[in-house]
Amino acid sequence: MEEFYTVAMIISIATFTISTVTTPGPNNIMLLSSGLTFGYKKTIPHMSGIIVGFPFMVVLVGLGMGVIFEKFPVILSILKIVGILYLFWMAFKIANNTSAYEVNKGQKSEPFTFFQAAIFQWVNPKAWIMAITAISIFVTANENSYLQVITIAFIYFLSSIISANSWAFGGVVLKKFIKNESSVKKLNIIMAVLLIASVLPIIFE
Template sequence: MGCNTGVASILVIAGSGLSPAITYFPYAEHALVLLGSLYMLYLAYSLARASWENVGEYNEASPPGIISGVAAQYMNPKAWIVAISAFSIYVATGHTYGMTLEIFCGVFFVICFLSLWVWSIAGSYFSGMIVGIRIFNVSMAIFLA
């Protein structure tokens, strides 16, 4: 729930003025894209190097709360890039902008919630089928990069 709330609030922030400010300064937009791309490559590298060594610690830990999910999204450059891109593509400016912003954020929240729910169920189901974690991690890292 925290990830969804974080993404929805980032959409509100982007739609309330950040997106036009970023698009007004094209170099800032390019810098965000570059930083987001570098972050994705870092995540891919980290994933490729991951192992099962500390998996017991993760199984015993309590799941993160809403605040942790929101904080994770606020530190996630991909979420900011998606929000800024989404507004520049899908949300029209004009006299109905406020209503369009509310509808867009609501639809995005629902889709994000359903996507994360399906992703969690699929991950839980398929995690027992993974035989070679190293091969899986490298494969996922390649897809991410």
């Protein structure tokens, strides 16, 4: 590792990744809501999709997709618009989530699957910004670029494990202080508002 990254650089990457994945954003707010609504166990596929899906996205961006966006910035702009619209739709869904132990005529909302969470990374504006920024800052040598990209993705993988579990567990802890379904509903509405708020800086940048 020292051949292409110093220990100081590894620490710098780790600090960057942990700070970007743990701050409030679409992934984390949705995990908090899922932990609150469905519990930790049912949120594991959602967490796993993020933990695996985002580092995989970082690898693909690092191996060439970033160049495509530099040459054709309109593609990234279109992805941002699609992602923002999707997040508004998700905010609506979260606001209307009910608790997993409530049965309403056999119909109830379901947590994200592994595949849904992994695919979501590709329409998550914050994920694109994080991936492109990390690659542009920390890929410093052409001869070792592939190893550097893999290293960045692996550190993101470890950081995502910490972040995803923390936010999902936070939702579980919140639920312990809630005594009725009405309170769950109100908190999910707050989550939906926070989800929209998390993409406002991207809209007005």
